[in-house]
Structure formats: structure tokens, C-alpha cells
Amino acid sequence: MSEWLSREEALERLKVRPQTLYAYVSRGRIGMRPDHADPRRSEYRADDIAALATRRARGRSPSAIAESAIAWGEPSIVTAISTVWHGQLIYRGQDAAVLSEHATLEETAALLWAMPQPARFEAPLPDAPLQFGRASAFAQLAMLAGQERPSLGRSAASLCADAARAIGVLVGALGASAGTDPLHRRLARGWSVGDDVADAIRRALVLLADHELNASTFAARVAASTGASPAACLMAGLATLSGPRHGGAGEAVMHLAEDAARHGAEAAIRRWLGHDRPLPGFGHQLYPEGDPRATALLAAIGNSDETLQSLEAAAIAATGARPNIDFALAVLTRGLGLPRDAPFQLFALGRSVGWAAHIVEQIMSGNIIRPRGRYDGLLPPTDR
Structure with a gap:
């Protein structure tokens, strides 16, 4: 039976920002389900996270990194205008x-x-x-x-x-x-x-x-x-x-x-x-x-x-x-x-x-x- 992790645990194991975790979910690379104890929260499949962490540790080519940044990937342009942070939309520091x-x-x-x-x-x-x-x-x-x-x-x-x-x-x-x-x-x-x-x-x-x-x-x-x-x-x-x-x-x-x-x-x-x-x-x-x-x-x-x-x-x-x-x-x-x-x-x-x-x-x-x-x-x- 698969082990499921909280968002905080998943972020800690992957060492990524929340946006990156959500991108992995959207691309089907990490399984997600509602938390049975609190349906407003989600849990993430531990096996998928472990496999992804291993691949990340081995490194990726520059072209692969650049390609993934275009679609829900790592941030690619520096901006001080807005961001999504811990599930909140932030405008220049304000919720x-x-x-x-x-x-x-x-x-x-x-x-x-x-x-x-x-x-x-x-x-x-x-x-x-x-x-x-x-x-x-x-x-x-x-x-x-x-x-x-x-x-x-x-x-x-x-x-x-x-x-x-x-x-x-x-x-x-x-x-x-x-x-x-x-x-x-x-x-x-x-x-x-x-x-x-x-x-x-x-x-x-x-x-x-x-x-x-x-x-x-x-x-x-x-x-x-x-x-x-x-x-x-x-x-x-x-x-x-x-x-x-x-x-x-x-x-x-x-x-x-x-x-x-x-x-x-x-x-x-x-x-x-x-x-x-x-x-x-x-x-x-x-x-x-x-x-x-x-x-x-x-x-x-x-x-x-x-x-x-x-x-x-x-x-x-x-x-x-x-x-x-x-x-x-x-x-x-x-x-x-x-x-x-x-x-x-x-x-x-x-x-x-x-x-x-x-x-x-x-x-x-x-x-x-x-x-x-x-x-x-x-x-x-x-x-x-």
C-alpha cells in the first residue's frame, strides 16, 4: 500500500517551492489525493516523490531544464510584481x-x-x-x-x-x-x-x-x-x-x-x-x-x-x-x-x-x- 505525504513533507523531501510541486502534479509525475482527515488539503504519493528526487539528484541537461520551465516549471523570469506563495496570490507583498x-x-x-x-x-x-x-x-x-x-x-x-x-x-x-x-x-x-x-x-x-x-x-x-x-x-x-x-x-x-x-x-x-x-x-x-x-x-x-x-x-x-x-x-x-x-x-x-x-x-x-x-x-x- 502506497505511503502518502503532506504538502510540507513533500516539499521538504524534494527541496522545491510549492509552485514546482504543483507543476509536477499537473504533469502527472506525482500522484495526489484529498486528505481523508481534511478534504481541503491534499496528500502526495511518497513513491513518486522518491523517484523524482532521485532523478533530480542525478541532474538534467540544460535543454531539458529550459524546456520544463516553459510549462508550469521553475520560475524563469525575475519579477517583483506578483507570485503564488503557500496557496496565496501575492501582489507586491500584499495578499x-x-x-x-x-x-x-x-x-x-x-x-x-x-x-x-x-x-x-x-x-x-x-x-x-x-x-x-x-x-x-x-x-x-x-x-x-x-x-x-x-x-x-x-x-x-x-x-x-x-x-x-x-x-x-x-x-x-x-x-x-x-x-x-x-x-x-x-x-x-x-x-x-x-x-x-x-x-x-x-x-x-x-x-x-x-x-x-x-x-x-x-x-x-x-x-x-x-x-x-x-x-x-x-x-x-x-x-x-x-x-x-x-x-x-x-x-x-x-x-x-x-x-x-x-x-x-x-x-x-x-x-x-x-x-x-x-x-x-x-x-x-x-x-x-x-x-x-x-x-x-x-x-x-x-x-x-x-x-x-x-x-x-x-x-x-x-x-x-x-x-x-x-x-x-x-x-x-x-x-x-x-x-x-x-x-x-x-x-x-x-x-x-x-x-x-x-x-x-x-x-x-x-x-x-x-x-x-x-x-x-x-x-x-x-x-x-
């Missing part, structure tokens, strides 16, 4: 879940951008009536990206000013009303919901503001490393966010919820898993004990949606995975009457603040991000 209890997105931007005053995201007055939504966000940001000057040689304050202007373009394109109020209130007015909903929107935006080196942030940093303008870098982040395995996961949760409403939660989950698709809205490689962003948002707004309640219970029973931020955004959207695409729009607006922070940090570093490919194709014949 993001605690920050979301009171901060606005503008105040969070000041923290992440290392600026003395809250940011201002003023939506420009359109020359013609806009069709609000995702397509408009891409179109308006692309137009600005084609006009802005490159970022090289400029001060952090100048770059932040351009980033704030570009985020203002996103704000207007996604339907926030005009004015100088904090963004969450302007979004609530634009989406025709009340002040009580505005506070839930505020929490979601703060919790989404950054998440260390996720795919869209990495894309924004790559663009920044070439000297592209802040708007162009934000465009790179937005394009990457649109993928179904990133910011598009919220839409998948909405589809799953609609399927559960028609066929029942257990049947919907069976159908989804039967098509060999990961269950959207549940589990996260960095948070095997549960996504603290989802915990914070759900604690604030509750879950009165019967379909999503049954879906949560059935998903935990079937997979052992707990709700993540995508599920919490679906609860927010369905329960509070937000536009159907609100999960993506909130993700884009909140995360744009983090993209901007990483853009400035990358430009100030002076480095270009240019990894090498490990070629696995044909080569021309050589003369002998």
Missing part, C-alpha cells in the same frame, strides 16, 4: 484576497505599477456610436496600437500614462459609462446593474489584476521586450487571453452550466469528460488546495444559482477539484445579471493592469525575451 476586500482596481494599479497615486482609466469619447463588447475592444485597442510611439528609452511614468490611456480605451469599448468614478461603478452603470453588484465587480477586478507569469502576461512581456508600444503590448496580452484555455475558460463554464440546466449536473459532467475535455471552472495547477481568488469572490457574493450549486457538488464528487476563478465569475455573471460575456470582459479589464505592470518592468530591464527552439526535424545530408 490579493485581502486587498480585494477594500481596494479599487485603480488603487491596485498604483500598487502593481509602483506609482504614488491611483491610476485613472478615462474612456475617450467615440467619434461614432460604438458596439460594445469583445470585438470592439480588439478593434479600438488595435487602432491605438497603430498610433502610439515605441516604448524604448522612455520613463516608467511615461509608459504608465500610455498604459492607462490604452486601458481607458478598453474600458470604453467594453461598455463602461463615461466619468471619473472608479471603474467598477462605471461598469455597473454601463451594464445597468445596481451599486451592490458594483462592489462584487470591484472585487473580481482586483482578484484578476495579476497572476504572475501566465500566458497572456508572458505574451505582453515578449512584445515589451522588443520595444513595442504599451498599447501594442496590451494587444498581445488581449489576443492571448482570448484563447479557450485562458480567458475563454469562463465561456466554457457558461456552456457547462447551460448543459447542466438541461440534462442535470452529473450528466453534463459525464458528457464533458467523455469527450476527453478538462472540466472548465474546477482545479488549478498552482492551487491544489483550492483557488483563493474563487474562495474570496464566492464568500463575498454567495452562490444562489441552483444549477451552479449542483454543478459544484457534482464536480467535486467526480474529480476532487475545487472551483477556480472561472467558476466564480460564472456565479457572478449568472447570479447578478451581468452580460453573458462578462467573465471575459472582467478578465480583460482586470488583467490589463497586470499586463501594464509587467510591460514596464520588462522594458526597464532592458532584456529581450528570445528563447531557442529544440529542433526535432530533418537536416540536410553532410558530405563525408
Whole structure:
């Protein structure tokens, strides 16, 4: 019978950070199960850890180390903006879940951008009536990206000013009303919901503001490393966010919820898993004990949606995975009457603040991000 270790024991035997342990679990290299004494915690298979520790002690080639760093591996870019630490999301030394209890997105931007005053995201007055939504966000940001000057040689304050202007373009394109109020209130007015909903929107935006080196942030940093303008870098982040395995996961949760409403939660989950698709809205490689962003948002707004309640219970029973931020955004959207695409729009607006922070940090570093490919194709014949 296999021996199972606590997280602390596993970390001690491997001598790694929690993120690395979770990466090994996500890649199937270490078995994990819920702790029978406390289902909120996890246990890790001791045999897998022993085998992995032995392989680590023998060393790996530089190419293997570099390849593993790209996907949930060891940290590969130095940043002072955010990290995941002992199951908590940290923004420049502050717990993001605690920050979301009171901060606005503008105040969070000041923290992440290392600026003395809250940011201002003023939506420009359109020359013609806009069709609000995702397509408009891409179109308006692309137009600005084609006009802005490159970022090289400029001060952090100048770059932040351009980033704030570009985020203002996103704000207007996604339907926030005009004015100088904090963004969450302007979004609530634009989406025709009340002040009580505005506070839930505020929490979601703060919790989404950054998440260390996720795919869209990495894309924004790559663009920044070439000297592209802040708007162009934000465009790179937005394009990457649109993928179904990133910011598009919220839409998948909405589809799953609609399927559960028609066929029942257990049947919907069976159908989804039967098509060999990961269950959207549940589990996260960095948070095997549960996504603290989802915990914070759900604690604030509750879950009165019967379909999503049954879906949560059935998903935990079937997979052992707990709700993540995508599920919490679906609860927010369905329960509070937000536009159907609100999960993506909130993700884009909140995360744009983090993209901007990483853009400035990358430009100030002076480095270009240019990894090498490990070629696995044909080569021309050589003369002998």
C-alpha cells in the first residue's frame, strides 16, 4: 500500500517551492489525493516523490531544464510584481484576497505599477456610436496600437500614462459609462446593474489584476521586450487571453452550466469528460488546495444559482477539484445579471493592469525575451 505525504513533507523531501510541486502534479509525475482527515488539503504519493528526487539528484541537461520551465516549471523570469506563495496570490507583498476586500482596481494599479497615486482609466469619447463588447475592444485597442510611439528609452511614468490611456480605451469599448468614478461603478452603470453588484465587480477586478507569469502576461512581456508600444503590448496580452484555455475558460463554464440546466449536473459532467475535455471552472495547477481568488469572490457574493450549486457538488464528487476563478465569475455573471460575456470582459479589464505592470518592468530591464527552439526535424545530408 502506497505511503502518502503532506504538502510540507513533500516539499521538504524534494527541496522545491510549492509552485514546482504543483507543476509536477499537473504533469502527472506525482500522484495526489484529498486528505481523508481534511478534504481541503491534499496528500502526495511518497513513491513518486522518491523517484523524482532521485532523478533530480542525478541532474538534467540544460535543454531539458529550459524546456520544463516553459510549462508550469521553475520560475524563469525575475519579477517583483506578483507570485503564488503557500496557496496565496501575492501582489507586491500584499495578499490579493485581502486587498480585494477594500481596494479599487485603480488603487491596485498604483500598487502593481509602483506609482504614488491611483491610476485613472478615462474612456475617450467615440467619434461614432460604438458596439460594445469583445470585438470592439480588439478593434479600438488595435487602432491605438497603430498610433502610439515605441516604448524604448522612455520613463516608467511615461509608459504608465500610455498604459492607462490604452486601458481607458478598453474600458470604453467594453461598455463602461463615461466619468471619473472608479471603474467598477462605471461598469455597473454601463451594464445597468445596481451599486451592490458594483462592489462584487470591484472585487473580481482586483482578484484578476495579476497572476504572475501566465500566458497572456508572458505574451505582453515578449512584445515589451522588443520595444513595442504599451498599447501594442496590451494587444498581445488581449489576443492571448482570448484563447479557450485562458480567458475563454469562463465561456466554457457558461456552456457547462447551460448543459447542466438541461440534462442535470452529473450528466453534463459525464458528457464533458467523455469527450476527453478538462472540466472548465474546477482545479488549478498552482492551487491544489483550492483557488483563493474563487474562495474570496464566492464568500463575498454567495452562490444562489441552483444549477451552479449542483454543478459544484457534482464536480467535486467526480474529480476532487475545487472551483477556480472561472467558476466564480460564472456565479457572478449568472447570479447578478451581468452580460453573458462578462467573465471575459472582467478578465480583460482586470488583467490589463497586470499586463501594464509587467510591460514596464520588462522594458526597464532592458532584456529581450528570445528563447531557442529544440529542433526535432530533418537536416540536410553532410558530405563525408
